[in-house]
Amino acid sequence: MGKRLIHLTSASLAGVxxxxxxxxxxxxxxxxxxxxxxxxxxxxxxxFCTANWVYDGGGGPYIGAAAHCATGVGQRVDLATGSxxxxxxxxxxxxxxxxxxDFLLVRLDAGVLSQVSAAMAGHPSIPTGVSTxxxxxxxxxxxxSGHGVVFDFTxxxxxxxxxxxxxxxxxxxxxxxAVTPGDSGGPVADLTDxxxxxxxxxxxxxxxxxEGVNVGEAGVAVYALLxxxxxxxxxxxxxxx
Numbered sequence: 721m722g723k724r725l726i727h728l729t730s731a732s733l734a735g736v737x738x739x740x741x742x743x744x745x746x747x748x749x750x751x752x753x754x755x756x757x758x759x760x761x762x763x764x765x766x767x768f769c770t771a772n773w774v775y776d777g778g779g780g781p782y783i784g785a786a787a788h789c790a791t792g793v794g795q796r797v798d799l800a801t802g803s804x805x806x807x808x809x810x811x812x813x814x815x816x817x818x819x820x821x822d823f824l825l826v827r828l829d830a831g832v833l834s835q836v837s838a839a840m841a842g843h844p845s846i847p848t849g850v851s852t853x854x855x856x857x858x859x860x861x862x863x864x865s866g867h868g869v870v871f872d873f874t875x876x877x878x879x880x881x882x883x884x885x886x887x888x889x890x891x892x893x894x895x896x897x898a899v900t901p902g903d904s905g906g907p908v909a910d911l912t913d914x915x916x917x918x919x920x921x922x923x924x925x926x927x928x929x930x931e932g933v934n935v936g937e938a939g940v941a942v943y944a945l946l947x948x949x950x951x952x953x954x955x956x957x958x959x960x961x
């Protein structure tokens with residue numbers, strides 16, 4: 721779903737004034753570095769997706785995204801201004817792409833670690849943990865934060881979309897809620913289950929599964945993502961707030 725800036729003559733007085741202006745400009749505070757967090761926009765070459773959660777351990781730290789966003793392990797990844805936007809800075813390298821679930825891990829560069837926040841964009845109290853089939857319930861209120869096309873236009877539409885949890889099936893979570901291309905890989909949180917990370921965005925549409933029918937978002941469940949990563953040598957854990 722992903723895809724493609726000192727003499728006081730009149731002359732000397734002018735010089736003094738120019739020097740003073742220069743000093744004031746020079747004293748201006750430096751622009752702070754951009755935050756890298758769940759809900760940030762990422763550029764994978766010609767594809768734009770959204771980052772999900774921050775993970776520690778296993779050679780990390782990592783930030784997650786959807787597998788279909790990347791071309792392969794080793795691809796460089798940039799922080800971006802938004803869907804169909806422009807690159808801000810390189811932040812890491814694709815280290816793992818799951819062959820069975822639609823997720824990947826980006827190993828973050830040492831030079832950007834001070835910019836990383838575990839908090840979902842717009843929601844400093846998310847995530848507190850991981851939602852599982854034993855804790856999440858059908859009907860739970862779900863929170864999205866991402867850079868889907870059209871939703872990318874304002875901060876409110878990026879960060880304040882909600883949905884309703886439907887069910888888990890085969891390591892994926894299904895939510896009745898609105899996402900669009902560009903949201904791929906983005907974080908999905910269960911507010912009712914204590915502001916926990918429940919999944920990532922992978923697709924949208926009609927799904928008919930053994931557990932039921934869903935119209936809306938679908939993607940890898942975080943509990944299954946952690947299990948898959950561990951089985952392939954990436955023993956990671958979710959970074960919480």
